[in-house]
Amino acid sequence: MDDGFNDARAFRVTEIMGDYRNLQYYISQIRVTPSAEEYYLPGYSLLRQCSADAQALLAAPFAATTTSPGGNPELERAQLRSIILDACVRRFQCQKAYLRTHAALRWINSRNSILRGQKAHAGHFAQLQEVDNKLQMELAGITDEHIEYTLRSQDIEEGRWLVEDPTLATIQQILASRR
Template sequence: MDGLNEYRTARVAQLLEDFRTLQYYIAAAPTEPPNADDYYTEGWAALRQCAIDGQHILECAADTRVPTTSGGEEEQSKAELRQVHLDALARRHEAQKIFLRQQAAQRWIEWRDQVLQGGRPSSKTRAALHACDLQLRTELAAITDEDIYNDLLTSDMAFGRWTAEDPSPRAVVRWLRARR
């Protein structure tokens, strides 16, 4: 018995609150362009995919398989909390990734609107719109699991959160892959 289950419980609660907040932002993002002709453009397609991914991470089942321990009730509780901790940390991680992708797509909408200035795409705007698309692809490619993990950990530490038993980046990515 290590006496840390209170910290483990508090950590899970923090992660779930962060996940809930991110889900709110994900659900609030637009998915339908004002002009139906823009439906299949890259930024709007990215926003729709983010909405789908956000719904998926919300609905995917938790892995509740926890091995039975031989150390008594507190050790069993510790094992269960660690499993829930991984689940909550991975969900928050994926929600942060989705949120960052949404932000990139929303910047794309702003850039595109600046290029079009209320008009429709034309041969005069083709090169600038292509540049917007390339910028979006570059930003989306730059959103990596490693960076997200490190940024969230840095933020948690800055807020004085207990991170001593946070699962590794590898464990988080393994959890995410198992739910795709």
């Protein structure tokens, strides 16, 4: 029986995938060139990891059902629900990479502000250690709950239809099964 929400579901898919595309685009545009001495420092390593995570998401196969609904509203509904689930999981993962990318960029900017073009030396140690500690604290705050909250808040603020978005527990189960 058709519940009349397939248009809303289809529109929701476009919203989620639009968010995902924007996150991917932002992450892909970041270009930093650390020196050989800086290459393995935490912020630069984190940026490379976030970029790799975003690329892996793009390369991952589509996890939703791929049967053609052939005009059957019930099959269309099931397919759209499956697509919403896969899209929400991808957007969640990409939001995590995005938040971690921002933390890394703040670390790089703070470090550059301290060094002002100089090489790090013993006089910078305390300030640089503080920047490293701040990065670790910020990363610790990027929890699944925080990621879900940022996405849900944005969706609510924009008045989006969230009826069939998966819960955080569902997203966590799916991610755990993919490991």
